[in-house]
Amino acid sequence: MNNRKGCQNCNNIVNQNQENETTNINNQVVSNISPNINLNILLALLILPFILPPPPSFTPPFPSFVDPGAISLCLFRNTYIWLRNGTSFWYFPIFVGPRSVAGFRWTGRFWVIYGIDTRQIVSFTCF
Numbered sequence: 001m002n003n004r005k006g007c008q009n010c011n012n013i014v015n016q017n018q019e020n021e022t023t024n025i026n027n028q029v030v031s032n033i034s035p036n037i038n039l040n041i042l043l044a045l046l047i048l049p050f051i052l053p054p055p056p057s058f059t060p061p062f063p064s065f066v067d068p069g070a071i072s073l074c075l076f077r078n079t080y081i082w083l084r085n086g087t088s089f090w091y092f093p094i095f096v097g098p099r100s101v102a103g104f105r106w107t108g109r110f111w112v113i114y115g116i117d118t119r120q121i122v123s124f125t126c127f
Contacts, residue, residue: 048094049104049111055080055090056127063125068118072096074126081116081124091116091124 055078062082071079075093082088092111093103101121105114 045094045113048092049113052092052104052111055092055106059088060125060127063123066123068121068124069096071101071118071121071124071126074124077126079124079126082122083116083120084122085120 060080071093075096077092079091079093080088081091090106091101091103091114092106093101095102096118099118101116101118103114103116104111
């Protein structure tokens with residue numbers, strides 16, 4: 001009987017340890033994932049391309065050269081961007097980091113998610 005009781009206690013201890021490990025793993029996963037996900041940015045990436053109206057139908061005149069970091073003043077506004085490689089396009093920035101800008105680029109028919117290295121920006125103007 002004692003052996004059987006001992007085994008039941010062993011099973012209880014093993015089950016408790018498994019539950020604790022699962023809880024610890026779940027807590028660890030949640031604590032690692034939750035801070036990195038910004039719900040507002042996630043929703044913007046999923047919804048904005050479908051609800052944004054097209055940008056203006058004109059190409060603005062080329063402005064003088066500007067500091068690419070100043071593009072943060074254009075967040076959530078239609079922005080025309082000129083790049084070092086000679087391309088230019090309408091852009092709708094939603095995030096500005098230290099060296100990059102994330103947002104949506106107008107293809108002529110719809111908005112697509114697009115990131116830009118700020119070192120590639122020659123100039124921009126926002127509306």
